Amino acid sequence: MRCYKCGATLVSGNDKCPSCGTNVKIYKRIMALSNRYYNEGLEKASVRNMTGSIESLRQSLKFNKNNIDARNLLGLVYYETGEVVAALSEWVISKNLRAEDNIADGYMDMIKNDPSTLDTFNQTIKKYNISLNYCHQDSQDLAIIQLKKVLSMNPGFIRAHLLLSLLYLNNGNYAKARVEAQKALNLDTGSVMARRYIHEAESMLNPNEIAKSEPKPEKKQQPKNGDVIRYQSGNEMIIQPVRSGVIGGSFSVWAIVVGIILGIAASCFLILPARIQSINSSNQKKIVAISEESDAKSAQINEYTEEVESLQAQVEELEGQLNQAEGTDSQTAAMNSLMTAVAAYLNDASDTESVATALEQIDIQLIQDGAISSEFTTLYNSLMTLVGASLATQYYDTGYEAYKSEDYETAITNLARAYSYDNTNVNALYYLGNAYYDSGDTDTAMQIFDQVITEFPDTQSAEGAEVKLAEINNASN
Amino acid sequence: MINFEEELKKFHPSLEIEDAEEIIYNQDLDDIGDVVVKLLKDAKVESGKADR
Known part of the structure; x- marks a missing residue:
């Protein structure tokens, strides 16, 4: 404990500050009262008396605003009752009053590191406020629907349970009102409001109805056929799939092996044929395209062949014409030579040399072939x-x-x-x-x-x- | 018998995240120690005036 005036550490058993000499008797008493209320708050919180705990811790903080433990615990109790913003406020103030070695850091980190949860809490708060507005606007049915949503998202929101209970009481649905109030009482054993609602509901119900509306203990049922677990949570029937150890024992190994074999078989019989068919189809298309191209080229080749044959015929025809022309020329030449030889003989019959020279020019083959x-x-x-x-x-x-x-x-x-x-x-x-x-x-x-x-x-x-x-x-x- | 309207007045809107900053700044943090110190100061001032 420190002196409120100079900040020096105070000594127990001495009512004066050893540093400044200020009388700290009343101050010490006030600090002691703060600690006493904190202890009360802690005890109440430990038995889930949230309302009582909040009152005690607030008292503690009224005596000593620097009681960090009391402030952190108050934040925690608020958080437990669903009042997240109030909890955060207390932890932020606590952090500002003592920056080092403060457990509030851990609480705030927990919320910061899980933004989805914080968002869920904020949504529940908004929906709760909307429900309250519906109540003021006399739209109680809508308010009940909203509150059910709120409680499905955050079942620890005590004020929502209490408001829902109040709405059921007002609607004459006392059994449900009792159940909701009982849930609120379970969450906050010190809630006077919850007790009052339960009392009010029970006063309107006969003993049989009270027994029926009594929340049954949450008892897990043994799975009958090993696939689901059914159990009662409040007035809700929860059906939950059984988490059986899938991997374990030799059966699991065989199951994996069989699974792999079935997978391979499925790929062979289902995927592979489709793939092969796809490739075949692709190849078929390519073959068709190549065939078409080949047909086009074959047609072109035939065309060229016909053209070549036509040209060949023309060539042959021209060669014939040429040969004929040459033949005519050789016949003419032979005739000229023969006439020259005859002329030489007629000129001088003894000039055999001139005759011979002229006859040498004649192609004997023409005469033998009869081509002349x-x-x-x-x-x-x-x-x-x-x-x-x-x-x-x-x-x-x-x-x-x-x-x-x-x-x-x-x-x-x-x-x-x-x-x-x-x-x-x-x-x-x-x-x-x-x-x-x-x-x-x-x-x-x-x-x-x-x-x-x-x-x-x-x-x-x-x-x-x-x-x-x-x-x-x-x-x- | 519970009066619904009267009972409903006991329910207040819950604080939303957007309101957190305002709540923190506006919170009255004075404790009894502060009040006592202030009282003592005032008492001293009053006694000083009486002596004159």
Whole structure:
């Protein structure tokens, strides 16, 4: 205890302050009274006499506003009766009077850390005030509904129980009024108002009704089939699911294993097929798109193919035209050459060289193929009758000389012409074969030798040709 | 017999959270110790006037 004047610590048994000498006898008495009321308040609170406790603690604070314990306890009692704001007010003042080592910190932290609860309390207070307004406006039914909501949110709100009890009394519902008043009395054993309401309700009820309205003790019933627990709380039947140990024992392990297996099976039979179907559907769409694209390209390819064929036909047609034109040109050239040869012969019959030069320009193949007019062939044959023998002799001599001198190219040219002008000259053909053979063109040589054997059998040249063919065959084997 | 109207007057609106600040500031915190000290001061002043 400290001196109210100088703040020095007072000594017990001495009525004067050891520091300033002030007489503190009355002051000590006042502090003692404050403590006495605090003790009373504490005792009453311990037996849930909230009304009495509040009165005592207020008295204590009237004697000593700095009695922190009394103020904190008053806040706690207010909180218990549902008066949260009054409780907070006491704890805030307490905290301001003693900043350090104050249990009010813990109470306030508890409320701060649970804002949802604080919000619920505030809602109940607002609804209670609304109910009170309804009562003043004579809307008692609405007030009862609101108060029921309030009590479902905060069953410890004593004033709400009392107001509800009063409303039931006024409505003539004495049994319910008694129940509510009894609940209020259970929460606050010192509530004179609750006792009065109970007395009033009981005076209006007969003994049987009193017995029926007696709140039954909260007795938990054993679950019959293990799924719910039913028990009576006041006049409410509470049905609560049983909290059975789901995980425990070998059964639980098997249950988990079976659950996992069922889960996998469900995914295989339900989820997986759907997934596969989805992928298949997606792939099917892609295949359709690719098929369409492929069809379009195939159609395009067909179109191009037809175009190519058409162009090929055009090319062939043009080539035919070109060949025809070339053929015409070669016929014209052959005719010109023949006329030149005829002119040279008519000019000087002995000038075989000029005739030969002109005839060399004629393509013999045209005559053999019959690709030229019959008049041309007739004129050619007539000229050949006149100069063919002498030309053949001249070419044979030149060719033979060249063969002898191993000038095979000249020999082949002249001997071939000699045979073309005189196809009875077996020697010209035989040496032509030899010229090809010696020049290394064995394939042509074999053809020539075959021709010699076929066209001139039983001749020396044919025998020689057979020998040469045998040599070629031996050499190739 | 309870008179409903009279009984209803005993019920007052509960304090809401929004009112907390005002309640705290307006609370009369004087205790008997303060009153006694003030009385003693006044008594001293009165006795001083009487001596003059």
